[in-house]
Amino acid sequence: MNADVKACPIIANHIKVALVGQPNVGKSMLINSVSNSHLHVGNFSGVTVDKTEVLFDYKDFHFTVVDLPGTYAFTDYTIEERVTHDYLCAEEYDIIINVLDSTNLEKNLQLTAELLTMSKKVVIALNMSDEAQKEDILINAQYMSELLGVPCVKVSAATKEGIEELIEAVVVQHENDSATPKLVFSEPVEEEIAQIVWYLDKHKYEAINTHRNIAINLLKNNKKTYAKLHDEPIWTELQPILIEASRHIELHHDSDDIKEAFAEEYASFNRGIVAEVVNQKQVVQNRTLTEKIDSVLIHPIFGIPIFLFFMWGLFQLTFEIGAIPMDYIDMFFAWFGETIGSTIANDDIRSLIVDGIIAGVGAVVLFVPNIIILFIGIALLESTGYMSRVAFLLDGFFHKFGLHGQSFIPLVTGFGCSIPAYMSARILKNDRDRLLTLFIIGFMSCGARLPVYVLFAGAFFSPEMAGNILFIIYISGAMLGLLAAKVLKLTAFKGVDEPFVMEMPKYRLPSVKLIWHTVLTKTMMYLKKAGTFIAAASMLVWFLSNYPHNTILEESYASKIEKTQNETEKVVLQNSLDEALLEQSYLGTIGKFSEPIFAPLGFDWKMSVALQTGLAAKEVVVSTLGVLYSLGGDIDEESNSLMGAISKHISFASAIAFIVVIMIYLPCLAASVVFTREAGHIKYFFYLFFFTSVVAYVMAFIAYNVTLFLV
Amino acid sequence: MKTLIDCERSCKVKVRKLNAKDDLKQRLISFGIMKETIIEVLEHAPGKSTIEIKVGKMRIALRAKEAELIEVQKI
Numbered sequence: 001m002n003a004d005v006k007a008c009p010i011i012a013n014h015i016k017v018a019l020v021g022q023p024n025v026g027k028s029m030l031i032n033s034v035s036n037s038h039l040h041v042g043n044f045s046g047v048t049v050d051k052t053e054v055l056f057d058y059k060d061f062h063f064t065v066v067d068l069p070g071t072y073a074f075t076d077y078t079i080e081e082r083v084t085h086d087y088l089c090a091e092e093y094d095i096i097i098n099v100l101d102s103t104n105l106e107k108n109l110q111l112t113a114e115l116l117t118m119s120k121k122v123v124i125a126l127n128m129s130d131e132a133q134k135e136d137i138l139i140n141a142q143y144m145s146e147l148l149g150v151p152c153v154k155v156s157a158a159t160k161e162g163i164e165e166l167i168e169a170v171v172v173q174h175e176n177d178s179a180t181p182k183l184v185f186s187e188p189v190e191e192e193i194a195q196i197v198w199y200l201d202k203h204k205y206e207a208i209n210t211h212r213n214i215a216i217n218l219l220k221n222n223k224k225t226y227a228k229l230h231d232e233p234i235w236t237e238l239q240p241i242l243i244e245a246s247r248h249i250e251l252h253h254d255s256d257d258i259k260e261a262f263a264e265e266y267a268s269f270n271r272g273i274v275a276e277v278v279n280q281k282q283v284v285q286n287r288t289l290t291e292k293i294d295s296v297l298i299h300p301i302f303g304i305p306i307f308l309f310f311m312w313g314l315f316q317l318t319f320e321i322g323a324i325p326m327d328y329i330d331m332f333f334a335w336f337g338e339t340i341g342s343t344i345a346n347d348d349i350r351s352l353i354v355d356g357i358i359a360g361v362g363a364v365v366l367f368v369p370n371i372i373i374l375f376i377g378i379a380l381l382e383s384t385g386y387m388s389r390v391a392f393l394l395d396g397f398f399h400k401f402g403l404h405g406q407s408f409i410p411l412v413t414g415f416g417c418s419i420p421a422y423m424s425a426r427i428l429k430n431d432r433d434r435l436l437t438l439f440i441i442g443f444m445s446c447g448a449r450l451p452v453y454v455l456f457a458g459a460f461f462s463p464e465m466a467g468n469i470l471f472i473i474y475i476s477g478a479m480l481g482l483l484a485a486k487v488l489k490l491t492a493f494k495g496v497d498e499p500f501v502m503e504m505p506k507y508r509l510p511s512v513k514l515i516w517h518t519v520l521t522k523t524m525m526y527l528k529k530a531g532t533f534i535a536a537a538s539m540l541v542w543f544l545s546n547y548p549h550n551t552i553l554e555e556s557y558a559s560k561i562e563k564t565q566n567e568t569e570k571v572v573l574q575n576s577l578d579e580a581l582l583e584q585s586y587l588g589t590i591g592k593f594s595e596p597i598f599a600p601l602g603f604d605w606k607m608s609v610a611l612q613t614g615l616a617a618k619e620v621v622v623s624t625l626g627v628l629y630s631l632g633g634d635i636d637e638e639s640n641s642l643m644g645a646i647s648k649h650i651s652f653a654s655a656i657a658f659i660v661v662i663m664i665y666l667p668c669l670a671a672s673v674v675f676t677r678e679a680g681h682i683k684y685f686f687y688l689f690f691f692t693s694v695v696a697y698v699m700a701f702i703a704y705n706v707t708l709f710l711v
Numbered sequence: 712m713k714t715l716i717d718c719e720r721s722c723k724v725k726v727r728k729l730n731a732k733d734d735l736k737q738r739l740i741s742f743g744i745m746k747e748t749i750i751e752v753l754e755h756a757p758g759k760s761t762i763e764i765k766v767g768k769m770r771i772a773l774r775a776k777e778a779e780l781i782e783v784q785k786i
Contacts, residue, residue: 073741077734104768107743255746260729263740264747290770291753300757392772396760399774405761499735500774501742504763 013061015174018088020115021099022108023070024505026127029157030099031067034167038521039067041514042382051083058167066093074114079426088118095121095174102132102139105278109270116181117216119209122150123169130156138279147273149182185265188252192219192245199241203234218242219249220262290507297386303393312471314377319454319467322370330641333362352542356627360538363626363642364530364619367451372523374447378416379518383510387412388502395500401482402489404428405500407437414444416522418671422678430498436488438679442667442692443481445474448618452662455622456655459647477663484695530619537620541613541627544587553580601700602654611661617668652711657704664696715778716762718752724783725749731780742771750783
């Protein structure tokens, strides 16, 4: 390349690639191996729900790769398919990389056949070639390229084999002027196509698309092609030819649906291709490993108990293993606070740093081990392929509550974080189903609520019980969500059910790297949030709880403390001074003001405040409690930790009611924003706010009084 | 007339006709379920509410209501 071109490389050597393929063929993973980016990867259809662009350089070329959501056919059935469909039809791009799963060519080619009629340059990536090799599937890529008229390259996103050849092929194809893929139909259809092409040729019809492709699109009832030709003068003569042709094809296929007829055409073309290029050693048709595992995991009787056992195990691990490093983290922050505190002379600043930021952030960081274990569990569920099995098992049950089996996927994602859960609800086609799912995702307790649960479970239950309590909290939240779904389905979201047709992916052993990466990213996000958002919130809470200063009160107590000789008396006086100061602070005023509202639930003003700050984020509940109790009259030795302070100051019944509110009410600010965007209108946010608040209040009231009655 | 839901576990059938309408029909076709397709029934969920079938190499979950719309014949 000469220097002039390099001076303006973006225009000169820019290749924009659209990455297209059926769901779960490893498109995102392929991008990750090509460009070293880190897109989310899972083993179920619908991981990528929106298009993502990735940029990278190769030799003298600048690549923009657009990762499009997976689509089975070139239709606009679900939102994600619509994203792909609209992008391919309307946007500007240079070339398509069509990603295929080498172990399932025939099905994957169904989409390819449709792409080949688009008159775009196409390169085919035969992905998962390592897996195909293991299954003794030999593909002659060279021959396949010749037959289809487009380059086919064997690659493996997992082992990074063939990646370079793929990019090379893209460059070569990009430089090529013309690209005419070969797609052959059955004789009767070819005859009709030839007829229309002949007619278009005769009239020297001018278009970007080839006459053959126009003919095919016309026969397929492609709306856009129709609309375009409809305004042309040749239409009047063309129309009768078309009608006749369609009738012939339908007759030949014994069907009244031209789309079905073409699907059959594509299928038989693909069968032909596969028969030519694939050489699979004929093994005796044994049950595949996936089918063997399925016969246990989705067993009609044992399937659901096995699933419940997995979930129970996950929460046990979350608590048991997560508790081990907690003491050390706790000790570290206590030591850290003291060390830092002793170097600061100014009382106010010391209090801000130690009681505000360190206590607040420390309370949140404490739960990192629990979060990591929960995220590992969810990552395993996503990457092994078990997620779709659970959707299969639960569809019947879910259906009774007016939910769709596939709602299970966003709902489980909701256990990690509500935000990706709201996004993944896009896999549901029907708007009503989707809204219904969006409304109850909040009932699935997200990772950020885990700290609150661990805190309270640890404070009120023995360590052996705490894991079970966690499990009960999560399950009852989910149950409540189902009931809420039923109520909403009967009232707000009445309507017909969406059909349930879902692919069950092959089981895959997740790579350690993949799990490590997913968990690391999510954990870093949690820590980052603790360092920024939570730290800021802690400072705010600290400020609101320290100001305004009341010098009269301080002085009157100071003189009282001076007068007494008794040491214990002094401590008591100091404690009641702190308490009195806290109560007259801004936060105390807010708390006192809202206390009557929460009084029927048995909350003191500190809990009321924590709930309100929790609207920003659930971690803030813990940090608020941390700040409030480390400032308040809680300086005796045995209850130094927050857990101790809570078990000392909060009654059992109030704690239960508190957990119930946390379980149900609005997730967090960021999630609310995403919810509003996904739901499509701000009014839905107000519905959600009203709905969750009322349910939370009523359920907490019941829980409080039942617990009072029982204990 | 026999439909897919009448099939027992691990029985193999051939599709005769799709009685589904527009969108659902397109959906089934895009999953490779069309006339002449060979389907193997793999598993039934509790209460036969959902079934797992195999088309080519792909496993697909279908609700009973959808399975009823697929007319099949024994092979």
